[in-house]
Amino acid sequence: MLTHSLSKILHVAVFVIACLLLRSTSQAQVSAMNIKPFSPTPVALTKQGFGPFPLEGRVEQLIAQTPPGDWKPTGMTRDLYLDLSERIVRLAVEWVDDKGAVIDPVTGEEWNQTTPRFVSSAAVLIHFGRCTEYLDIVCKSMAYCAGRLADGSAHTMAPDFWMRELMTADMCLDGIAPVDLQKAWREDLSKTNCEKVYVGVDPKHGEKLHHLHNWTIYAAGGEALREMANLGPKDRPWVWGREFFDIYMGPQLDHMTDFGMYRDPGDPITYDVTTRLQFTTPLAYGFESKHRQTYVELQRRGSLTALLFTDTDGFIPYGGRSSGFQFQEMMLACIYELEARRYKDSNPQLAGAFKRQARLGAMATRRWLWDMKPWRHIKNGFDPNDHHGIDGYGQYSVYSLLTSSFMGLAALFADDTISEAPTPAELGGYAIELPKAFNKVFALSRGCYVEIDTVADFNHDATGIGRIHFAGTPFEMVLSMPFTHHPKYKFAPGVEHARQPIAIAPTWLVGDKRVSLASFAEDQVTNTTTVHEQSADLVKLTIDYQHTQSPSRIAETLCVSPDKVIIQSQITVDGKAAQGVVYHIPVLVTDGYSKSNVVLEACKLVGEYRGYRWQVTWDADAAKAKLGDDEFANRHAVCRLLQLDFGSSPVKVSIENLGPVK
Numbered sequence: 067m068l069t070h071s072l073s074k075i076l077h078v079a080v081f082v083i084a085c086l087l088l089r090s091t092s093q094a095q096v097s098a099m100n101i102k103p104f105s106p107t108p109v110a111l112t113k114q115g116f117g118p119f120p121l122e123g124r125v126e127q128l129i130a131q132t133p134p135g136d137w138k139p140t141g142m143t144r145d146l147y148l149d150l151s152e153r154i155v156r157l158a159v160e161w162v163d164d165k166g167a168v169i170d171p172v173t174g175e176e177w178n179q180t181t182p183r184f185v186s187s188a189a190v191l192i193h194f195g196r197c198t199e200y201l202d203i204v205c206k207s208m209a210y211c212a213g214r215l216a217d218g219s220a221h222t223m224a225p226d227f228w229m230r231e232l233m234t235a236d237m238c239l240d241g242i243a244p245v246d247l248q249k250a251w252r253e254d255l256s257k258t259n260c261e262k263v264y265v266g267v268d269p270k271h272g273e274k275l276h277h278l279h280n281w282t283i284y285a286a287g288g289e290a291l292r293e294m295a296n297l298g299p300k301d302r303p304w305v306w307g308r309e310f311f312d313i314y315m316g317p318q319l320d321h322m323t324d325f326g327m328y329r330d331p332g333d334p335i336t337y338d339v340t341t342r343l344q345f346t347t348p349l350a351y352g353f354e355s356k357h358r359q360t361y362v363e364l365q366r367r368g369s370l371t372a373l374l375f376t377d378t379d380g381f382i383p384y385g386g387r388s389s390g391f392q393f394q395e396m397m398l399a400c401i402y403e404l405e406a407r408r409y410k411d412s413n414p415q416l417a418g419a420f421k422r423q424a425r426l427g428a429m430a431t432r433r434w435l436w437d438m439k440p441w442r443h444i445k446n447g448f449d450p451n452d453h454h455g456i457d458g459y460g461q462y463s464v465y466s467l468l469t470s471s472f473m474g475l476a477a478l479f480a481d482d483t484i485s486e487a488p489t490p491a492e493l494g495g496y497a498i499e500l501p502k503a504f505n506k507v508f509a510l511s512r513g514c515y516v517e518i519d520t521v522a523d524f525n526h527d528a529t530g531i532g533r534i535h536f537a538g539t540p541f542e543m544v545l546s547m548p549f550t551h552h553p554k555y556k557f558a559p560g561v562e563h564a565r566q567p568i569a570i571a572p573t574w575l576v577g578d579k580r581v582s583l584a585s586f587a588e589d590q591v592t593n594t595t596t597v598h599e600q601s602a603d604l605v606k607l608t609i610d611y612q613h614t615q616s617p618s619r620i621a622e623t624l625c626v627s628p629d630k631v632i633i634q635s636q637i638t639v640d641g642k643a644a645q646g647v648v649y650h651i652p653v654l655v656t657d658g659y660s661k662s663n664v665v666l667e668a669c670k671l672v673g674e675y676r677g678y679r680w681q682v683t684w685d686a687d688a689a690k691a692k693l694g695d696d697e698f699a700n701r702h703a704v705c706r707l708l709q710l711d712f713g714s715s716p717v718k719v720s721i722e723n724l725g726p727v728k
Contacts, residue, residue: 229288326367334386447659
């Protein structure tokens with residue numbers, strides 16, 4: 067009797083084990099939550115052609131300061147990411163057609179990467195026990211995407227971006243989706259022939275590899291996750307997985323800087339961050355590659371650099387294409403969550419700064435994603451049907467679901483046992499420069515953030531002061547980004563772009579020709595930056611510009627304090643004081659939803675917007691003021707131009723935060 071019972075138990079045990087083994091063959095080999103923290107130890111990259119990290123130790127020095135007396139934790143958890151993502155996904159479900167494709171509600175068509183981004187966003191929510199009633203729809207969309215990769219029909223739909231999204235979804239749905247459905251889509255994913263389906267590839271593995279950019283890294287990140295799940299032919303009749311990553315990511319090192327930043331053409335800030343996130347994601351899950359140590363170190367540097375250029379309220383800098391969208395803060399949140407894990411044991415203060423900055427970035431998007439109906443996928447108040455501020459590929463569905471996709475990654479990466487600590491921006495007292503690549507200067511006091519383009523990309527920006535943001539005030543109140551005269555992004559009906567590049571910057575006469583600092587382009591200007599003082603209450607620096615197209619020199623000194631920026635400009639032509647100096651300051655009219663109220667007086671302009679006030683002041687004896695009637699726009703807002711005519715006198719202007727309306 068006992069023998070019979072033991073035999074029966076043994077048979078049952080063998081059956082259960084067999085089922086588990088069978089199940090495991092159809093499952094991903096990596097858990098969605100199984101993050102492997104990176105080493106916090108710096109690594110020399112001399113052999114790889116990189117110099118020392120120029121900002122080594124800078125963040126650690128800043129966060130050692132005593133925090134402001136009113137500092138307190140945000141009180142947020144990963145639910146912040148999930149709540150925001152769920153708001154997007156619950157509406158996006160209504161955009162899914164019978165095939166499983168996501169149809170843009172504004173344009174009425176499927177846009178490239180939209181459906182995979184919906185799949186990953188929804189899968190993460192289901193993984194965390196949310197939106198479970200949508201499982202059938204998500205599985206249908208997943209199967210649709212995997213099938214299109216397998217048969218190659220995705221080739222015209224930016225397929226390089228698909229695999230990372232789908233592999234994230236596969237991990238999150240493992241053990242939740244019906245076994246037969248998951249097996250079917252995994253078989254389709256295994257059939258994906260990268261170098262036939264993807265676009266950013268070079269099947270000859272020649273010189274072209276060095277001229278590929280962000281699409282290739284997106285593909286490599288997805289292929290690395292595919293390798294970890296063993297979703298490819300074992301005899302490797304084509305390049306996929308680890309082989310793809312190793313072949314394609316080696317040449318991409320050409321585009322990395324000593325600061326750990328990635329250079330896509332034109333040096334857009336967005337594509338530095340999003341590209342680094344793609345190669346970092348599989349590495350965070352433990353993916354092994356011959357390039358692993360190099361990229362882990364470059365990400366360490368790039369994350370510390372980014373922590374210094376992110377502002378107090380969590381906003382990412384402007385700069386180049388795909389700027390101003392909500393997904394930007396979320397891609398940094400993903401990186402910062404991983405960096406918080408990196409330093410959790412070795413440097414809790416630094417881990418806490420990364421943790422806090424991640425949450426602040428997500429919180430910064432709530433005005434547009436949570437408070438507005440419908441939500442805005444870009445930081446303006448125009449109706450989404452107006453397409454205002456978006457690049458041609460930045461459609462409502464595409465970038466709304468990219469935002470929720472990154473929110474999903476941030477939720478997966480988050481370790482809520484890490485306590486927050488003050489960020490460098492909150493503590494203040496520093497200036498950094500990104501020379502040669504990106505061409506930016508950032509100055510941050512405790513409460514004020516200034517971003518300057520020393521050489522702009524004129525398809526999107528202008529040279530000079532492009533952002534002044536006081537902590538806690540509306541993002542676009544003073545200036546969120548400059549204005550280009552031939553933009554590559556769209557404008558709402560009836561809204562005009564600037565007819566000349568405009569920033570907070572001077573113009574002057576050279577003979578009978580008016581010259582503008584905002585118009586200085588690459589190969590027309592050289593500059594040097596001198597930092598005079600760096601403290602929590604005052605950052606003082608001077609940027610000297612030399613215009614190679616005229617005998618002009620501009621010395622612009624900024625004094626950045628918590629609630630005021632003082633700008634002084636001295637301009638010479640042939641060594642003599644310039645004539646006809648007129649200083650330009652854009653003045654907010656509207657973000658497309660809210661309107662400002664502005665009053666111009668003899669020596670000041672006072673503005674009120676969304677419950678806050680600011681002012682611009684100058685010496686009435688030194689300058690005459692004119693506020694133009696013409697309106698012009700950037701991605702975020704419509705403005706008018708304040709022109710301060712200083713003649714041949716030195717420029718001195720103050721821009722001040724007056725705080726909430728009382």
